[in-house]
Amino acid sequence: MSPLPAPPAPSPKKRIFDQVLNKGIVSKGELMEALSLTSTSLTRLLEELISENVLQLSGHGDSTGGRRPLLYRLNPEYGYAVGLDISRIFSSIALFDMNMNKLASERWRMDGKMTPERLIDRVQAFLERVRQDLGIGRERIVGLGIGAVGPIHSGEGMIQKPLYFPSPGWTNVPIRRLLEERLGIPCTLENGANAALLGEHWALRDENVRHMLYVHVGYGLRSAVMSGGQIVYGATDMEGSIGQMIIQVDGPRLQERGNYGALEAFASIQALEKQARSQLKLGRQSTLNAIAGDPDQVTFDQLLKALAEEDSFVRELFTHSASYLGVGLANLVNVLHPEKVILGGALLSAHEEAFSIATQVAARHVYHSDEYQPEFGKGTLQEDAVSFGAALMVYRGLRV
Amino acid sequence: MSPLPAPPAPSPKKRIFDQVLNKGIVSKGELMEALSLTSTSLTRLLEELISENVLQLSGHGDSTGGRRPLLYRLNPEYGYAVGLDISRIFSSIALFDMNMNKLASERWRMDGKMTPERLIDRVQAFLERVRQDLGIGRERIVGLGIGAVGPIHSGEGMIQKPLYFPSPGWTNVPIRRLLEERLGIPCTLENGANAALLGEHWALRDENVRHMLYVHVGYGLRSAVMSGGQIVYGATDMEGSIGQMIIQVDGPRLQERGNYGALEAFASIQALEKQARSQLKLGRQSTLNAIAGDPDQVTFDQLLKALAEEDSFVRELFTHSASYLGVGLANLVNVLHPEKVILGGALLSAHEEAFSIATQVAARHVYHSDEYQPEFGKGTLQEDAVSFGAALMVYRGLRV
DNA sequence: CACCTTTATTCCATTTTGGAATTAAGATAG
DNA sequence: CTATCTTAATTCCAAAATGGAATAAAGGTG
Numbered sequence: 001m002s003p004l005p006a007p008p009a010p011s012p013k014k015r016i017f018d019q020v021l022n023k024g025i026v027s028k029g030e031l032m033e034a035l036s037l038t039s040t041s042l043t044r045l046l047e048e049l050i051s052e053n054v055l056q057l058s059g060h061g062d063s064t065g066g067r068r069p070l071l072y073r074l075n076p077e078y079g080y081a082v083g084l085d086i087s088r089i090f091s092s093i094a095l096f097d098m099n100m101n102k103l104a105s106e107r108w109r110m111d112g113k114m115t116p117e118r119l120i121d122r123v124q125a126f127l128e129r130v131r132q133d134l135g136i137g138r139e140r141i142v143g144l145g146i147g148a149v150g151p152i153h154s155g156e157g158m159i160q161k162p163l164y165f166p167s168p169g170w171t172n173v174p175i176r177r178l179l180e181e182r183l184g185i186p187c188t189l190e191n192g193a194n195a196a197l198l199g200e201h202w203a204l205r206d207e208n209v210r211h212m213l214y215v216h217v218g219y220g221l222r223s224a225v226m227s228g229g230q231i232v233y234g235a236t237d238m239e240g241s242i243g244q245m246i247i248q249v250d251g252p253r254l255q256e257r258g259n260y261g262a263l264e265a266f267a268s269i270q271a272l273e274k275q276a277r278s279q280l281k282l283g284r285q286s287t288l289n290a291i292a293g294d295p296d297q298v299t300f301d302q303l304l305k306a307l308a309e310e311d312s313f314v315r316e317l318f319t320h321s322a323s324y325l326g327v328g329l330a331n332l333v334n335v336l337h338p339e340k341v342i343l344g345g346a347l348l349s350a351h352e353e354a355f356s357i358a359t360q361v362a363a364r365h366v367y368h369s370d371e372y373q374p375e376f377g378k379g380t381l382q383e384d385a386v387s388f389g390a391a392l393m394v395y396r397g398l399r400v
Numbered sequence: 401m402s403p404l405p406a407p408p409a410p411s412p413k414k415r416i417f418d419q420v421l422n423k424g425i426v427s428k429g430e431l432m433e434a435l436s437l438t439s440t441s442l443t444r445l446l447e448e449l450i451s452e453n454v455l456q457l458s459g460h461g462d463s464t465g466g467r468r469p470l471l472y473r474l475n476p477e478y479g480y481a482v483g484l485d486i487s488r489i490f491s492s493i494a495l496f497d498m499n500m501n502k503l504a505s506e507r508w509r510m511d512g513k514m515t516p517e518r519l520i521d522r523v524q525a526f527l528e529r530v531r532q533d534l535g536i537g538r539e540r541i542v543g544l545g546i547g548a549v550g551p552i553h554s555g556e557g558m559i560q561k562p563l564y565f566p567s568p569g570w571t572n573v574p575i576r577r578l579l580e581e582r583l584g585i586p587c588t589l590e591n592g593a594n595a596a597l598l599g600e601h602w603a604l605r606d607e608n609v610r611h612m613l614y615v616h617v618g619y620g621l622r623s624a625v626m627s628g629g630q631i632v633y634g635a636t637d638m639e640g641s642i643g644q645m646i647i648q649v650d651g652p653r654l655q656e657r658g659n660y661g662a663l664e665a666f667a668s669i670q671a672l673e674k675q676a677r678s679q680l681k682l683g684r685q686s687t688l689n690a691i692a693g694d695p696d697q698v699t700f701d702q703l704l705k706a707l708a709e710e711d712s713f714v715r716e717l718f719t720h721s722a723s724y725l726g727v728g729l730a731n732l733v734n735v736l737h738p739e740k741v742i743l744g745g746a747l748l749s750a751h752e753e754a755f756s757i758a759t760q761v762a763a764r765h766v767y768h769s770d771e772y773q774p775e776f777g778k779g780t781l782q783e784d785a786v787s788f789g790a791a792l793m794v795y796r797g798l799r800v
Numbered sequence: 801c802a803c804c805t806t807t808a809t810t811c812c813a814t815t816t817t818g819g820a821a822t823t824a825a826g827a828t829a830g
Numbered sequence: 831c832t833a834t835c836t837t838a839a840t841t842c843c844a845a846a847a848t849g850g851a852a853t854a855a856a857g858g859t860g
Contacts, residue, residue, distance in 0.1 A: 009409030028838075028839075029837095029838080038818055039838080040818060040839095040840085040841090042839095043839065044817095063826055063837080063838095064836085064837070065827060065836050065837065066825075066837025067824065067825040067836080067837050067838040067839075068825070068826065068838080069837085069839090070838080070839080150768075151772065210635075211633065211635045223735055225632070227630075227632040227634070228630070228633055230627075230630075232628075232632055233627055234611050234739075235610075235611045235772065236737045236768075236771060236772040238737055238771070238772065240735040240737075241734040241735060244730075244765070244767040246727050246731055246765065248648060248649050249724070257767070258767070259730075259767070327646050330659075331644075331645040331646055332735060335640040335645065335732060336625070336632065337636045337638055338634060338635060339634075339635030365646065365659050367658070367659070368550075368551050368561070368563075368638060371551045371561060371636060371638070372551065372635065372636040427807095428807075428808080429806095438848075438849055439807080439808075440809085440810090440848075440849060440850080441848060442808095443810090444847090444848095460856095463856085463857055463858065464858095465805050465806065465858060465859090466804080467805080467808075467856040468857065469806085470808080
């Protein structure tokens with residue numbers, strides 16, 4: 001039923017590699033099933049992959065009445081991948097082995113001085129240091145994956161025009177080429193939301209989940225979609241701008257270039273801060289007054305403090321916000337029908353009730369809900385989602 | 401960069417078939433390029449396909465300084481496919497040859513008597529008649545594709561629970577099995593929106609369009625999404641319920657099970673009729689009063705008549721509706737970033753200005769619009785979109 | 801008509817694949 | 831503890847698919 005002719009098939013070895021990358025440990029029987037290959041062929045291919053040091057044996061599975069199957073896994077020392085997360089407020093970098101264990105990581109605030117040049121310095125320094133510390137040779141770093149805020153041009157490896165970056169110099173940055181030249185390893189660029197989705201999907205370790213919606217609710221919002229196990233790419237390499245979804249025609253807007261009545265004006269850290277500030281200035285009573293001092297300087301951290309003290313005003317801000325988020329989620333769920341919706345970002349992880357309100361509101365607005373209801377969950381990778389997914393992309397793109 | 405291991409590759413012959421089905425006429429060189437096959441292999445495979453009567457030669461291409469290339473196309477008489485569109489208001493059926501020429505078709509209103517049994521009778525009668533008329537043997541009908549309103553279960557070939565059908569008996573209908581038993585040909589079931597999207601995509605004949613959004617605005621709304629040339633399937637085989645997208649929190653709702661403030665309450669034939677009725681009853685002056693008589697019985701056809709007479713009230717209804725539709729479109733465009741948005745259905749095809757307003761409003765709300773803007777267009781297949789796409793699915797699913 | 805370009809086919813060596821038989825390893829019953 | 835059954839893994843060999851290089855065919859150009 002392929003709408004367009006299928007692209008040339010990957011090599012059998014690559015297909016085996018992908019399968020093991022996803023499942024962790026596999027038996028030959030599982031591979032036969034999953035890849036429609038014969039036992040004969042697998043014997044040969046697995047032997048080759050082992051002699052190339054890509055795979056290694058990993059003991060035996062349980063007997064089901066006869067000989068126990070050999071188990072295979074990736075050789076964790078075959079290669080290491082770096083994941084780099086370039087975002088507006090924080091950026092981070094991490095090194096992973098082939099079993100996706102995080103070996104080292106670093107995170108820093110994107111202040112006004114963090115130009116592309118400085119960021120690249122920082123990446124290089126990190127990589128040199130951890131290679132020293134862990135005794136990993138340069139040639140065993142197989143690649144660096146970059147997850148960045150869009151719009152980007154993935155083919156050209158270019159960060160195009162990330163709005164509202166605190167530091168100058170981020171327009172039309174050929175980040176992939178710059179990093180490849182500096183580090184001497186292959187780099188790939190993808191938008192951060194897609195990378196995070198890939199990461200969270202991997203972390204689910206559930207091959208039945210093949211249709212997924214990922215929404216990150218932090219300072220701003222971004223979304224990504226998976227269908228049939230594949231990322232849903234658009235014509236442009238931009239994260240999904242769920243934050244620009246209009247849920248209240250003629251509603252307020254958050255930023256100069258944003259839509260009126262857009263979701264980001266209701267459900268985002270920026271929106272919360274803005275609402276708190278204006279309400280306080282209108283004389284609203286709250287423990288925030290004591291915590292913050294100047295209403296114009298209220299920050300998300302302060303809101304969290306007030307929340308911890310069970311301030312009813314702040315609690316209301318959060319729950320109100322969450323119910324709007326639920327509407328935005330339902331809107332996408334009704335169109336895309338994912339079986340799993342993963343939410344990431346600070347706004348929801350900070351407040352359990354906000355999560356449950358958002359998901360309940362969303363569930364209530366799902367159409368034909370007796371035939372279908374998605375499962376809602378929180379991302380498990382936290383701040384590492386993007387770098388994790390970006391590193392995973394390196395392995396996925398590896399030629400074996 | 402495959403997130404999940406690729407499924408087993410289709411056979412080379414099938415890949416060639418798909419390519420010819422999409423392009424119409426191809427040269428060996430184009431196939432070499434598109435499928436990464438060598439000239440040697442193609443010589444063999446094309447020879448086989450011709451001897452199997454799947455392909456036929458179709459003259460020569462132009463010389464570029466040397467020997468002219470042979471051209472290949474599908475043998476239109478290799479097989480014929482039937483497309484069946486099962487919808488709420490009208491259903492239709494059509495017979496196509498392998499070059500997707502429509503050879504015969506029929507369309508009927510879904511009144512209170514059109515039970516599944518009667519529909520199947522009608523399908524059988526149609527098929528018998530056109531086979532007689534055109535002299536096509538039973539064995540040359542390679543299949544029937546069904547595009548139906550959801551929710552459906554594609555795997556089981558079941559129409560599950562189509563809401564608001566005028567006739568009884570449409571819950572949990574194993575329509576595929578019933579039709580296969582009656583007709584003795586393989587049948588496939590897909591939701592109508594996906595079928596229409598496939599059809600309109602084929603009709604574009606533009607292989608550069610690989611990310612598409614299709615929205616049908618008729619009595620209700622339905623949507624479908626294509627990414628990377630593939631239909632974006634959800635966990636459930638339901639058309640996209642863009643009609644349930646909430647664009648005005650606490651807005652009105654159209655139907656009992658629908659969401660408050662959902663798009664369908666602003667932009668659909670039902671919504672127009674409802675709004676016209678209530679406004680007339682409030683004493684609004686319009687040529688509609690003369691056309692319709694009873695305000696409670698105003699129909700879309702009457703609205704179109706009033707529109708033709710340039711009635712300002714009705715015109716306002718249409719344009720207002722269109723601008724809301726634009727908001728709904730923008731919301732999806734911002735998340736999915738298609739390069740092409742195709743609109744089908746009676747509401748927009750009836751009124752040129754409505755189309756232009758909807759698309760302008762949508763374009764205005766696209767985020768990062770200097771980096772990206774989708775192209776908006778009307779569907780070219782009109783009422784045949786679903787049956788066309790359903791028949792196309794038959795050919796796509798053909799084993800060659 | 802000689803010569804160049806492009807396309808198509810043929811020939812043959814190489815690679816890939818898959819079925820069937822064989823070997824290996826463990827479970828189970830007596 | 832051994833005979834027998836089950837499942838897994840490997841080996842062997844024949845069949846199928848592939849691809850490179852040489853050759854043939856068909857057209858253009860001077």
